[in-house]
Amino acid sequence: MSASAPTTGARRTGAPAARARSPRTANTLLGLLAWACAIAFFLPIAWMALTSFHSETDAATNPPSLGAPLTLDGYREFFGVGGGASPWPPLANSVTASVVSTLLVLLLALPAAYALSIRPVRKWTDVLFFFLSTKMLPVVAGLLPIYLFAEQTGLLDNVWLLVILYASMNLPIAVWMMQSFLREVPVALIEAAKVDGARLPTIMARVVAPVAAPGIAATALICFIFSWNELLFARVLTGVVAETAPVFLTGFITSQGLFLAKVCAASLVISLPVLAAGFAAQDKLVQGLSLGAVK
Structure with a gap:
């Protein structure tokens, strides 16, 4: 035993x-x-x-x-040393279209997300589904009417047309993302601000925005990346004046052949702004994308 x-x-x-x-x-x-x-x-x-x-x-x-x-x-050769097209105007157009459209998206998406999360409107789920349904239409399906509209209004080869298009394309995604981030904002903070006499713009700027800053940063970065990488609209609706960096990159594929080293150099340079933005905001991006994942 x-x-x-x-x-x-x-x-x-x-x-x-x-x-x-x-x-x-x-x-x-x-x-x-x-x-x-x-x-x-x-x-x-x-x-x-x-x-x-x-x-x-x-x-x-x-x-x-x-x-x-x-x-x-x-x-x-990419930077036009010794002749050739300069990449700086396309890069400037991409920066303008991406940054301005991202700021416009944030300006419109934050109040909409506030109304759908902190102060929900009636049938707010139907509103969110409507936002999402706008992304179900293939982009190429709306290309012809947009081209005809731009032609009639004189907006072809205009960078501000790209700003409007990029903002409208990214707005549904931004509203969906930010409403989930804003749902994590404590309502008690908003009620305390109202007791102190704060109005809605003050609440949005000094209470909601600082608390939801990681989510806002993640949304802004994703919208910026989508705008920077967009090619179809920029290829069809621009020419010389409003040409963006992705369109400029396709110019290296010519009838003479594919210049691989030059294309790789151009691709690396054009990717640097997105990589730099992602590296600078990586902590906010991870924090924002994981917001609300752990209860």
């Missing part, structure tokens, strides 16, 4: 240890999977950056040469 007691105790102590090792192993495997996915997504970007420093001859080799000499010719 006494000899069997240690065996039973060993079994009892071994079971919790095995259960403890099981979550640890699962976390290790999930970590390795996450690293593998991150490397898989990063490799094309790293390859594009490396190719941008090669000459056109080395970039076109198959299989590609990793040890080819590095050069800045692709960047010189």
Whole structure:
């Protein structure tokens, strides 16, 4: 009887240890999977950056040469050094269209989200569904009437037309995102501000906006990225004056062939504003996108 007691105790102590090792192993495997996915997504970007420093001859080799000499010719050609089109007007148009449309979206989406979350209107779910239904129409389906409207009103090749279009495209997404963020704002803060005599604009600016700042930052960043990357409207509705950076990038694909090193250099430069904005607001982006996930 006494000899069997240690065996039973060993079994009892071994079971919790095995259960403890099981979550640890699962976390290790999930970590390795996450690293593998991150490397898989990063490799094309790293390859594009490396190719941008090669000459056109080395970039076109198959299989590609990793040890080819590095050069800045692709960047010189992109920035128009020694002749060629300058990228600064398209980049300025993209900055104008993206920044102004994002500010306009925030200006319109914040009061709408406030009405749908903190002070809900009647049948507010139907209102949200209406906002979402506007995204169900394919963009190309509305291209012809928008083109005819722009032609009749003289707005073709005008950057302010892109501002209006980008704002209208991103507004439903912004309202949907921000109403979920604003639902996390404590109503007691708003009631206290009303007791102190604060009016609605003051409440929005000094109470709601600071509390929901991570959500607002996440919404602004996503709207900025969508506006910066948009190509279809900019390609059809602009020409020379209002040409944006993505449209300028397509100009490197000519009948003479694909200049791979130059395209990679241009793609990397055009991607830098989005990458910089995401890096600068990464803490707000993660905090905003996870807002309300843990109750």
